[in-house]
Amino acid sequence: MRALWLEEQQLRLREDLEIPEPPSGEVRVRVLRAGICNTDLELLRGYYPYAGIPGHEFVGVVDAGPSRLLGQRVVGEINAACSACAACRAERRTHCEKRTVLGIVGRNGAFAEYLLLPEENLHVVPEEVGTDAATFTEPLAAALEIQEQITIDANERVLVVGDGKLGQLIAQTLALTSCDLTVVARHPRKAKLLLRRGIRALQAVEPGSFDIAVECTGNPEGFTLAQRALRARGTLVMKSTYAGSLPVDVAAVVVNELTLVGSRCGPFVPALRLLATREVEVEPLIDARYALTDALAAFAHAQRRGVLKVLVDVADP
Numbered sequence: 001m002r003a004l005w006l007e008e009q010q011l012r013l014r015e016d017l018e019i020p021e022p023p024s025g026e027v028r029v030r031v032l033r034a035g036i037c038n039t040d041l042e043l044l045r046g047y048y049p050y051a052g053i054p055g056h057e058f059v060g061v062v063d064a065g066p067s068r069l070l071g072q073r074v075v076g077e078i079n080a081a082c083s084a085c086a087a088c089r090a091e092r093r094t095h096c097e098k099r100t101v102l103g104i105v106g107r108n109g110a111f112a113e114y115l116l117l118p119e120e121n122l123h124v125v126p127e128e129v130g131t132d133a134a135t136f137t138e139p140l141a142a143a144l145e146i147q148e149q150i151t152i153d154a155n156e157r158v159l160v161v162g163d164g165k166l167g168q169l170i171a172q173t174l175a176l177t178s179c180d181l182t183v184v185a186r187h188p189r190k191a192k193l194l195l196r197r198g199i200r201a202l203q204a205v206e207p208g209s210f211d212i213a214v215e216c217t218g219n220p221e222g223f224t225l226a227q228r229a230l231r232a233r234g235t236l237v238m239k240s241t242y243a244g245s246l247p248v249d250v251a252a253v254v255v256n257e258l259t260l261v262g263s264r265c266g267p268f269v270p271a272l273r274l275l276a277t278r279e280v281e282v283e284p285l286i287d288a289r290y291a292l293t294d295a296l297a298a299f300a301h302a303q304r305r306g307v308l309k310v311l312v313d314v315a316d317p
Helices: 038-044 137-149 165-175 188-195 220-229 250-255 268-277 292-302
Strands: 003-007 010-014 026-035 057-064 073-076 100-102 114-118 122-124 157-161 180-184 200-202 210-215 230-238 259-262 286-291 309-313
Touching (some): 057 137, 137 165, 165 180, 210 220, 220 250, 292 309
Parallel strands (some): 180 200, 210 230
Antiparallel strands (some): 003 010, 026 057, 026 114, 026 309, 057 073, 073 122
16 A cells, blocks of 8 residues: 655655555545645654644545445545543543544554544545545645634634634634634635635734634744734634644733633534535635645645645546
8 A cells, every 4th residue: 555654753755564454433535635734844843743644624435434425535534433431421532532633642643545534533525525525624624623612703803813724714613603704814815715715804903802813823923823813712723733842922811811722533424514515715824735645745845835625646537
């Protein structure tokens, strides 16, 4: 099997891996397409000491598993839970104490010809959702997780800090709430993508003027901007993963009585529904695509400043 391999913060293409056999309860998926995420880039920088096949945004076709799924296009939730620990019993399965995470923790990921996931993790892609669009299901679900965690309505002044891949998706999903939404967008091309969706894009904002701020830049400057933008007793949602340490003005958090909300994985069913109804638009976020054999070049492209989504074509549908 051909796959991209990450070890000691180095990537290489391997062609000597065996096609995995699914254990009981798991399904083998032939990967069609995979997307490069900022978390993949952070793994390269040492965010987590992972060795194996990276990648967790994918769409594929079930190759081995239950008859109801064979041949179906699927996407998959990335946390594989044990179903027995205290977190699982409390229905906090994404925080399972023994979980593996596709392409991130203890489980080979999507930059490969085949991957394995539990049957319960898989969702069939609706016919009206194209393969390119379906590749965005996981990050779109992560964007929707914000609305699972906090209430946002038309009266809220909401700021998104970051106009990158995730910031664009978060902005589109928050716009559906009719809140008073602003995005800090420093790149003209990305600002235009937001403006064509009717989303206000500014390069700077007044401190203390927002009820909710969502930080998705992945850099300390973005976090500081988001924190300072909040009014007293505002809420700061953190959607970034950071390879290094993050300086935080803790005194200001205490004095202003801010609420900090960590946010990561989210619900796939509403994400697929939004893709099917085209209430969000993801194809304009695709900047480049590469074959799996050129995955090293794909990662190099994804690390360029200002680049949005880079896709890796693994196999034909």
